Amino acid sequence: MSRSPTSTPDTSSKQKIENNPGRIIAHFGKRIVIEDAQGQEHRCSARRNLPPLVCGDEINWHYPDPKSCIIHELRPRRSLLARPDARGKQKIIAANIDQILIVCAPLPELNEGLLDRYLVAAALTEIKPVIVLNKTDLLDKKQRLHYQERLSIYQQLGYPIIYTSAHEDEAFNQLSERLREQTSILVGQSGVGKSSLLNRLLPEVNARIGEVSDATGKGRHTTTTARLYHLPDSGALIDSPGIREFGLWNVSPKQLAQGFPEFVKRKDECRFRDCQHRNEPGCAILEDVENGEISASRHASYLRILASLEE
Ligand SMILES: Nc1nc2c(ncn2[C@@H]2O[C@H](COP(=O)(O)OP(=O)(O)OP(=O)(O)O)[C@@H](O)[C@H]2O)c(=O)[nH]1
Numbered sequence: 035m036s037r038s039p040t041s042t043p044d045t046s047s048k049q050k051i052e053n054n055p056g057r058i059i060a061h062f063g064k065r066i067v068i069e070d071a072q073g074q075e076h077r078c079s080a081r082r083n084l085p086p087l088v089c090g091d092e093i094n095w096h097y098p099d100p101k102s103c104i105i106h107e108l109r110p111r112r113s114l115l116a117r118p119d120a121r122g123k124q125k126i127i128a129a130n131i132d133q134i135l136i137v138c139a140p141l142p143e144l145n146e147g148l149l150d151r152y153l154v155a156a157a158l159t160e161i162k163p164v165i166v167l168n169k170t171d172l173l174d175k176k177q178r179l180h181y182q183e184r185l186s187i188y189q190q191l192g193y194p195i196i197y198t199s200a201h202e203d204e205a206f207n208q209l210s211e212r213l214r215e216q217t218s219i220l221v222g223q224s225g226v227g228k229s230s231l232l233n234r235l236l237p238e239v240n241a242r243i244g245e246v247s248d249a250t251g252k253g254r255h256t257t258t259t260a261r262l263y264h265l266p267d268s269g270a271l272i273d274s275p276g277i278r279e280f281g282l283w284n285v286s287p288k289q290l291a292q293g294f295p296e297f298v299k300r301k302d303e304c305r306f307r308d309c310q311h312r313n314e315p316g317c318a319i320l321e322d323v324e325n326g327e328i329s330a331s332r333h334a335s336y337l338r339i340l341a342s343l344e345e
Pocket residue numbers: 168169170171172198199200201202222223224225226227228229230231242243244245246253254255256257258274275276277
């Protein structure tokens with residue numbers, strides 16, 4: 035059916051034009067890309083009275099004329115992954131996420147301190163974490179055992195771990211199974227292969243990937259903005275820019291301890307109610323470190339994060 039340009043749209047479609055639900059796919063500077071309920075993408079701007087909008091946000095939008103598209107409302111967020119920016123202010127990475135895939139690799143080297151921070155952030159926001167060790171193709175048998183040993187602490191704590199490779203077939207089905215019917219985000223250091231995993235799952239996306247520097251063994255910060263993609267089986271996956279450090283935003287010492295599941299078991303057993311498990315007498319956590327129930331390296335990591343919260 036063709037319609038002449040002068041005909042007035044019927045009221046039902048006018049209604050839609052006035053208040054459309056949508057979701058933010060990406061946000062670069064002032065430019066926001068959203069998708070509408072039909073999955074169609076639009077470039078938008080946002081009303082000034084709105085808080086900073088991020089990838090994954092559910093919004094309402096309208097277009098006052100065919101050329102402009104304006105977001106006028108932010109719908110309540112189910113979850114939110116945030117960290118402090120360089121000035122200590124909250125920087126939201128993404129919203130409405132169900133699952134966080136913490137991608138690690140042998141190159142750049144696995145960093146347990148960073149992993150622990152992500153795990154705390156996930157616990158406090160109730161986003162399910164999954165640890166992904168990528169680039170297993172680089173490991174011989176002995177090296178693989180070395181990483182399995184390092185990650186065994188996390189396995190014992192009940193975190194799911196997937197050993198995979200963006201370059202080989204290992205565990206790829208396991209990874210895609212995990213992503214079904216929910217919104218997941220890939221996070222981790224620059225160069226661990228987040229975008230490569232995305233490309234492996236969705237070859238048509240062809241996201242930019244960057245070599246790890248030979249000189250420093252670090253990534254080159256190739257991905258610069260978070261972006262949401264749909265998976266073929268259902269579910270969505272957000273690729274995010276790699277980071278050097280992941281600070282925790284607005285976390286109290288008590289909340290930090292809640293992010294360590296092995297501490298939670300004995301949380302009411304310290305002599306002092308406000309025990310920070312540093313060197314207090316009668317501390318149940320220190321007792322567990324002493325007798326090997328709690329890994330000394332996890333406790334040391336807790337102390338480092340605790341010190342960083344005070345900075
Ligand atoms: N050997 C091997 N190399 C990989 C694998 N996955 C990624 N790489 C390489 O690692 C480098 C970094 O990959 P990216 O996918 O750009 O890493 P990223 O995590 O997205 O990095 P940022 O966007 O900077 O955060 C590239 O040279 C990839 O080819 C893998 O499974 N095995």
